[in-house]
Structure formats: C-alpha cells, structure tokens
Amino acid sequence: MTLHEAIEARHSVRAYKDQPLSEDVVKVLEDEIAIINKEGNLHIQLILNEPKAFQGTLAKYGKFRNVKNYLVMAGKQVEDLDERVGYYGERLVLLAQTLGLNTCWVGLSYSKVPGTYVLDEDEKIVCYIAIGYGETRGSGHRIKTVEQVSRSAVRTLGSSKNASDITPSWFRRGVEAALLAPTAVNQQKFSFEYLGMEDGRHQVRAKKGFSLIGYTQIDLGIAKYHFEVGAGDVDFDWV
16 A cells, blocks of 8 residues: 555544554554654654553543554654644554554543653653554545645736646645545644745645644644645655
8 A cells, every 4th residue: 555545545543453463563663653753853652552541531432442552642842843743643644554554643532551651851742643453444524625725826927827726736636635634623724835936946835724622733744744745756845
C-alpha cells in the first residue's frame, strides 16, 4: 500500500481485536519513531499490551474498546509543539495503515498510567494515538470541498478565470488529500492558499481556523502532511 492509498483507506477506528502487534510491525514502527523523534524534536513513545489507559469513563463514553497499544505523543512545551505532533503523528498513522493496522487520534478519552511513559524536563503529553488491528476498517465522513478550504493569491492580468482555476494541479491534489485528514470532530478548520513563485519555488500558506473545542494546531499539522503527500514531488515552501 502506498501513502496515497493509505490516505484513501485510513478511517478512525475505536474498537480493536485482541491481537498483539507482530514483532516485525513493532520494529518498523519503533525505527520510524526514532527517526521522527530526532527529526521533529519530539518524544513519541509506543506503548504495547497496556489496557489501563483506555478503561476509564471517558474512554467508554468515546466507545473505545480493547485498546492495548497506543502512541504517547509528547515533546518539549514550545509554541509549535501541537503542529509538529500533528504532522509527525500522521506520518506514523499512515505508516501504520500501510502495515495493515488501524488508528485513532485521541485528545481526551485516555488516562495517563504512571510508569508507562517517560517525560523529560519541560516536556508534556499532547495526545495519544490508539493503534492496532481494528474490528472494522472504519468508515468515511462528510468532507468540505476544495473550494471551501483553498484559494489562490495569484491573478492573471486580463483573465476572467477564478483564482482557484489558475492554481497548479498539484496544489489541488494536495488540498484533496488534506480534506481526507482526520480532524477533531471532523471540523476541518484549516485552509490553504497558493501564493505563486519566489526564487524559482512555489509558495503555499496553510492556516488554521477558529474552534471552540481546540486542537486546530494539531489538525493543521495533520493536514499539512496530507497535503505534502497529495502534492507529490514538487518544490514548494510553507510560508
């Protein structure tokens, strides 16, 4: 399964089979976590065969069942932590999908079990990601349109076309992939803007919207990773 196929196939799953992760799968995940922790300056930890974190009232209310494996998404408390957690966490989520696993981002419905993770000085836990072999593959949800979450700042002199009609095709593919990204209660409070070229490189701006329930910075990071996968091998800069 490619990352593009993983984006299409991935849906949030809250109920899991009583099946441990294979040694090969664990090794792939842990190797990638080591790379991501170094690259993203994070402290993500894979917790295996530990059921207590998802046995509380909130987990039951959230309909989580038989979650025994999860990712603790942590890092130093700095301004962009949530966005980096979203970006690199979704990188792990899509990798898990290619390995035949299912996942679910979890903002509140978990309990912090002492002794299951380690936090260094000035670090905090942002969220968890449930991971395992799902009872189902999950299901899709209604999403916004490309036009609702994107625009172009580029205008062609004398052109009667809308701004969205003159953006590159890769930009639209990126937005389409971003629209398949998981967001808190499916709110999709993000947007993308194509700004044109500068010094031979395309310029793209990603923005978060306002939400009373929060998590928009995490969602933006997730959406930006989807955008990059969807856009493909294109030289562009986030601005």
